[in-house]
Amino acid sequence: MIEIKDLKKSYGEFEALKGINISLEKGKIYTLLGSNGAGKTTLIKILTGLLQPDSGTARIDGGSARQDKNVRERFGYMPEHPDLYSRLTGEEFLHMMGSLKGVDEDVLSQKIKEFSQDLEIGEHIHKEIGGYSKGMKQKLLFINAIINDPPNLILDEPTNSLDPRFSQDIKSKIKDLASQGKCILMSTHITPVAEDVADKVGIIEKGELVAEGTVSELKRVNGSDNLEEVFIEVINHAQQVS
Amino acid sequence: MTLWFIFLMFGGFWLILSMVEFLADLDELLLNPSQGNVLFSIFFFFSAKSATETLEGVLRDKSQKYYFSSPLDSDSVFYSKLLRVLFYNLLLFGIAMSVVLFVVKIGNIELPIDLHFLTMLYLLMVLAPLVGFNISVLSHVKNRWLKKVNLVVAGQMITFTAMILHSGASSLYQLGYTVLLLLGSLLIAVFSSAPVYEEVWTSTSQNTESSSLHRKSLKLPKFISKSTRLMTEAEFKRRWRRKQVPSSILVVTTMGIGLLFIYLSLGPQPDLGLGLGKYFYPSLIAMTAFLAAVIHTLIPSLNLFGRDGARLWSLYTLPCETKDLASGKALAVILTSPIIVLTIALPLPVILDYPLSFVLFSIFSSFVFIFLMSGIGLWAAARFPNFNESTRGAPDIITMYSMIMLALIFSVIFLAFPFTLIEIDRILGVLSVIFAADISALLMIAMYKRSSTILENMELRF
Numbered sequence: 001m002i003e004i005k006d007l008k009k010s011y012g013e014f015e016a017l018k019g020i021n022i023s024l025e026k027g028k029i030y031t032l033l034g035s036n037g038a039g040k041t042t043l044i045k046i047l048t049g050l051l052q053p054d055s056g057t058a059r060i061d062g063g064s065a066r067q068d069k070n071v072r073e074r075f076g077y078m079p080e081h082p083d084l085y086s087r088l089t090g091e092e093f094l095h096m097m098g099s100l101k102g103v104d105e106d107v108l109s110q111k112i113k114e115f116s117q118d119l120e121i122g123e124h125i126h127k128e129i130g131g132y133s134k135g136m137k138q139k140l141l142f143i144n145a146i147i148n149d150p151p152n153l154i155l156d157e158p159t160n161s162l163d164p165r166f167s168q169d170i171k172s173k174i175k176d177l178a179s180q181g182k183c184i185l186m187s188t189h190i191t192p193v194a195e196d197v198a199d200k201v202g203i204i205e206k207g208e209l210v211a212e213g214t215v216s217e218l219k220r221v222n223g224s225d226n227l228e229e230v231f232i233e234v235i236n237h238a239q240q241v242s
Numbered sequence: 243m244t245l246w247f248i249f250l251m252f253g254g255f256w257l258i259l260s261m262v263e264f265l266a267d268l269d270e271l272l273l274n275p276s277q278g279n280v281l282f283s284i285f286f287f288f289s290a291k292s293a294t295e296t297l298e299g300v301l302r303d304k305s306q307k308y309y310f311s312s313p314l315d316s317d318s319v320f321y322s323k324l325l326r327v328l329f330y331n332l333l334l335f336g337i338a339m340s341v342v343l344f345v346v347k348i349g350n351i352e353l354p355i356d357l358h359f360l361t362m363l364y365l366l367m368v369l370a371p372l373v374g375f376n377i378s379v380l381s382h383v384k385n386r387w388l389k390k391v392n393l394v395v396a397g398q399m400i401t402f403t404a405m406i407l408h409s410g411a412s413s414l415y416q417l418g419y420t421v422l423l424l425l426g427s428l429l430i431a432v433f434s435s436a437p438v439y440e441e442v443w444t445s446t447s448q449n450t451e452s453s454s455l456h457r458k459s460l461k462l463p464k465f466i467s468k469s470t471r472l473m474t475e476a477e478f479k480r481r482w483r484r485k486q487v488p489s490s491i492l493v494v495t496t497m498g499i500g501l502l503f504i505y506l507s508l509g510p511q512p513d514l515g516l517g518l519g520k521y522f523y524p525s526l527i528a529m530t531a532f533l534a535a536v537i538h539t540l541i542p543s544l545n546l547f548g549r550d551g552a553r554l555w556s557l558y559t560l561p562c563e564t565k566d567l568a569s570g571k572a573l574a575v576i577l578t579s580p581i582i583v584l585t586i587a588l589p590l591p592v593i594l595d596y597p598l599s600f601v602l603f604s605i606f607s608s609f610v611f612i613f614l615m616s617g618i619g620l621w622a623a624a625r626f627p628n629f630n631e632s633t634r635g636a637p638d639i640i641t642m643y644s645m646i647m648l649a650l651i652f653s654v655i656f657l658a659f660p661f662t663l664i665e666i667d668r669i670l671g672v673l674s675v676i677f678a679a680d681i682s683a684l685l686m687i688a689m690y691k692r693s694s695t696i697l698e699n700m701e702l703r704f
Binding site: 097 | 468476479480558559561562563702
């Protein structure tokens with residue numbers, strides 16, 4: 001379960017988050033939709049403990065990832081940029097991360113094998129990450145996020161750099177994971193992705209949650225049958241108000 | 243390729259060691275190696291250095307994609323990179339020659355070198371980068387036959403150079419032959435390396451080589467926490483593959499060999515006046531061990547977090563103690579630090595037939611340096627991280643200088659008392675240096691903890 005209450009964060013004079021409230025239960029997918037620089041990544045970084053909030057709380061299963069290390073066992077994180085250790089092989093990276101997350105040695109090797117076959121990484125898993133394509137790195141990050149089977153997933157732009165086939169594949173995996181009871185918070189600026197997977201969508205603009213609801217609710221309220229149009233309309237309205 | 247580098251490096255060492263052995267047999271106080279040996283050692287070292295530089299700085303440089311996607315033809319890119327390696331080596335050579343000239347002038351030293359030696363040296367300094375560059379490029383070409391033929395030719399260049407330098411032929415003959423080798427290397431560059439350069443860069447910069455050779459795990463003792471062990475292993479593998487570990491070992495070993503050279507040159511107790519002769523070697527060993535610890539432990543520790551930069555997210559989201567992870571990274575650096583003891587602190591005191599207490603003092607003093615540098619290095623890495631990708635996390639020069647000074651001050655504080663005590667009582671002196679090593683290890687652990695606290699409070703904004 002993920003709960004964000006009145007979350008605020010500033011970088012000097014710039015207010016990145018102006019009091020965000022989000023609540024998400026298990027088995028649900030919440031998609032944060034926003035333009036570039038809207039505050040999606042800042043929110044996710046606070047939730048995962050990479051940043052300290054100025055005020056408010058961001059809790060995963062009741063705890064803060066920044067303050068309580070045990071909370072970090074309870075979520076898998078996929079960052080926006082595939083910054084990985086280029087001189088390790090994919091297998092070594094997953095092995096290190098999986099072991100440090102407490103996955104049993106035998107189970108881990110089996111999981112790495114299964115996931116890499118499933119996501120068509122194949123023999124590349126034995127090669128250094130420096131030689132991977134962006135899409136391949138994205139797949140590796142996805143495997144890393146789910147390797148210890150955490151109850152919560154936080155995915156920052158998970159379909160970035162993936163071709164349509166794998167993008168579809170990842171989306172269906174995300175839905176599968178939600179159906180297994182996982183609580184999933186993901187960000188994207190690609191509206192069809194949000195439309196495909198989200199149980200609930202939050203549109204974030206200039207650090208504020210300007211609209212929230214299911215895809216159909218948002219469409220109905222804004223009188224449109226296209227989420228992209230809804231998004232543009234909501235953003236334009238938010239900019240006029242500010 | 244790695245094997246080839248190892249061959250080149252160790253070949254160079256073998257030559258140096260052969261010279262040491264040769265001179266030791268002659269029991270000469272003044273070192274007087276043959277000009278051919280000196281020239282070939284320099285040539286060999288610079289060939290290997292250029293080959294490594296080409297692989298790491300040129301072939302693995304991903305930014306060349308901008309050149310290859312621009313209207314520039316691949317030959318222009320090739321020649322610009324070749325000239326870069328060539329000029330860089332010549333620049334280093336120029337600086338080294340200036341230093342030598344300065345020392346020779348100041349010390350009023352007479353070197354047994356003539357115009358022929360200098361001309362040959364200059365020609366070899368042009369030849370070495372060419373040979374190194376060709377070897378590096380051609381050993382990565384896809385076509386196996388082309389690779390073999392070209393490498394044999396490049397290998398012959400080295401063999402011919404050795405033969406010419408040791409032939410004892412006339413100066414004119416040697417010069418003429420070296421010029422011919424230069425032309426030959428240029429032809430290889432133009433007709434073999436240049437046409438395949440783009441292909442080689444594409445495959446090498448993509449770095450798709452299998453790492454099965456390095457997949458073995460480090461066998462670290464179980465009393466170290468699991469997270470520390472895993473982090474040490476990952477960090478060590480990365481440092482090894484970046485060739486940081488072997489090159490650092492190489493530098494430290496060279497320093498150790500340098501000490502032996504000095505011993506062979508000056509004898510067991512050089513007369514420095516003022517009756518200070520007996521302090522000469524202990525001071526020299528201490529200074530060399532300190533410098534080696536700076537190179538091998540302090541400087542690599544300083545960029546442990548800066549180099550990770552945006553990749554630190556992976557450590558921050560792990561359910562492990564930051565202290566364990568930070569210690570794991572530091573441990574990967576000091577894992578090979580005993581090389582300082584093996585090559586610097588131990589050989590010369592044994593050769594000089596110092597009493598056991600002095601040998602132990604030398605060993606434990608080195609450990610004091612290693613522990614202090616590791617602690618200071620990790621603390622500074624967390625306190626003053628440089629997340630600038632283009633500098634690969636290297637600390638700025640002021641930080642680096644300040645930390646070296648800090649390490650020096652701490653070293654003096656820790657070792658001054660044992661050094662004084664061993665003059666009075668050997669047993670107490672040894673016990674006090676062991677105590678100093680203990681305290682420095684404690685300080686190291688305290689600094690690891692401090693650095694993990696700093697890291698925990700750090701925000702990853704990038």
